[in-house]
Amino acid sequence: MKYTILIILFFLVISFRPWNFFTKEIQVEKDSIPQDTLAVAVHDLFTNEYSDLIETKRLDQTIERFMDQWEIKGASLAIMKDGKLIYSKGYGYADEENEVKTDVNHIFRIASVSKLITAAGIMKLVENGTLSLDDKVFGEEGILNDTTLYAPVKDKRMNHITVENLLRHQGGFTNRAGDPMFCPIDIAEKMNVPAPADLNTIIKFVLSRRLGFTPGTSTCYSNVGYGILSKVIEKISGKNYEEFIQDSILIPAGCYDMHLAHNLDKDRYFNEVKYYEQSDADLIRSCDGRDTLVYRSNGGNNIEALYGAGGWVASPTELLRFLSAIDANDSYPDILTKESVEIMTKCVKNALPLGWMNTNNQGDWWRSGTLAGTSAMLKRQRDGFCWAFITNTSNWTGPRFPHKIEGMMARAMDRVKEWPDRNLFDPDYCKAFEDGKKLLANEKGVQAHPVHPDNI
Template sequence: ADKLRPGNVRLTNEHSSAEEFEAAEKTVRSFMRKWSISGASLAIAKNGSLVYAKGFGLIDTLSGEEVQPYNKFRTASISKLITAIAVMKLQEEGRLSLDDKVFGPEGILNDDYFSNPVDKRVYDITVAHLLSHKGGWTLRWGDQMFMPLTIADKMGLKPPVPTRTIIRYALDKRLHFTPGKGKAYSNLGYSILGLVVEKVTSMPYEDYCRKYILAPIGIFDMQMARNLPSEKAPYEVTYYEPSDIVPKPSIYGTNELVSPCYGGNDIEALGAAGAWLATAPDLVRLALSVDGFDTRRDILSENTIDFMTDISNGLAPIGWKTTYPNGTWWRTGSYPGTAGMMKRQADGTVWVVLLNSSAWNGPEIHSFINSMMTRVISQVKDWPSGDLLEHSLPVPLFADLTDYQSKAGLLQEP
């Protein structure tokens, strides 16, 4: 049982403490000071091996506890990559087709609750449309996933409202464009895909992803985020927003004004569009399983990875935010109190940065994260030769020994 102590099964900052990282780490600290970031986690892989994983700053400014590589962060829209992988896996297995209709009598979500949409074009929405943000919704009247009190009021329900209710609310309005004929970033579309996964697999979305996407690649402690500080996951960081942030009415309908990151928005309803919690090393592990390089076995076929990233096909990027023909792909995420970025570079470098604070410039922080990481990587002349993913077994801390042994078996590389 000694093996299950956190120090033995978890990567810590000690594993990436070496003189050759000092200049790069100064760059990280300077970035954090500039943008008032309380805590950050970085992980870098080269040619399929995790060569660096380190936490910076504090998990929580009150406790003064330092961030470690095993601390979990809200990943916001990086979650969309996990959802896209799940859908493409089901497509590979023949359990759904990207051309399948989502709504209507012949659709995957053919429940009565979703019948009779105001706009009959809803019946033309396919799985592919949702994956590629072509479902027909824009943010013209705001993001449906961020107006829970309005929706509760319109639907005559007590807040908070679940994802299904938000979708029904959207179906009671006209689409903004004909499905497939336009493109607009849509959290709603990816939240719907979460329900598609549930219907096709007869499993809760989170359970399906954990068992069939994450566990086979050696990720065991990613989970969905909750809204309130009292519901934090083990080893999850605390989130911070700029001091001048405007509080929002609680999604629980209590009339209190609360922080947007703790009860002012509903991360749980976002679900498949933005609710995953993860460590930076686990997200690197995820990226390495769909990076298309031959250094590690991918969880999806080469054809599927090409389909998700080849922008000439009219649907890509799928799951990723941007995929360039030169082999540079990235995925970003931001939510009040957090920001994250994952990048796959053509030279075989994969990196992840997670922050537990929002900067005043919101989503624009990602271009600054990218610049910082370009500098960080250039400042390290000599990368370690080992693989930190081999160094520790990423098993849940609440596992019993039998569970630990069976899951450890999954970690054997082919």
């Protein structure tokens, strides 16, 4: 009966979205900082102290040494085993200047891990029967056939680009002249529009150039391809990209604190970390075209134009919740069918998987992402462990840094001899944890140290 009532209340909350009624009030209290954070985020149930365990001290030490080595200001880690969240903890500073320590409730830019979210959105439309992976994207019969936005097309081969071509980075786009998603001023000038160039302008620009290869015949990693997929989602669903993803993917997966990012530090969400770059990072011209030199992570890059290519913010905990909903594992209800998950993770010769960066037949899947100011890594391992690690600091190694994160995590996890048997996704566990703290506090008359509820 208790669980039936909880389930009914959950669906009532999702249906009526009470957070919409108090968003305005919160914005006033937070000096007008964007407040799209919803009321019932998973990590609101617990804090760092839940993972302040004797068993994981050596893991913590490995991570802290790694952060010192690479001068990382702040980071956050979540670990899941067989669908259960067993560890979640923040390290260092979310905002060093204001001495704000990183906790599990902080959200970060996740860069290209966003592509996995976009791919899930595309597969949901395929399941709904409103889209096919073979559908053409451009041309008279294409999905994006608005001639005012997406014409003229320079290379007729573009009319043969399919949805699957874009998902697998086989659309024919290359970065020989630079990644168009990171050239907001140059493209704005060439297209005779105010800077920064928005996503529609960027797409129109690449359509006015020739392709690097015939679609489907080769593979070249393409951010603009996933930008185009964001517009495909909008056209087919009739909703803006962020709204569709939240309503159809994230909220059904139990993720309530994932949003599209903003360009400037002053526009961060109230629980979003501050971003830092390496000590010798160059300043560049502001993406809005002003003659002002800024850091890439704070106005240099037009993050708001990335959309599904790299625009999301999230916590590691909610990334694992999302992963648990697209893994075809029975331990947590999936938002996609097993057939869709198999399509996304299938190994195809000379092509990338859908959304993921790499998969293999043994069950290892991973997705990385880097931007100025952040590095992110999400991995599902064949041994049942899944983990997400995100930093708020970049370094000179750029897109190679997630591989260093992967090596560090292998060493850190190997130092844990016995993992706690628990599930931080379970509200009952969190309640038992808090009850245990209160019990010890009453007995000792002092603030209780975090304890494992099984030991109470």
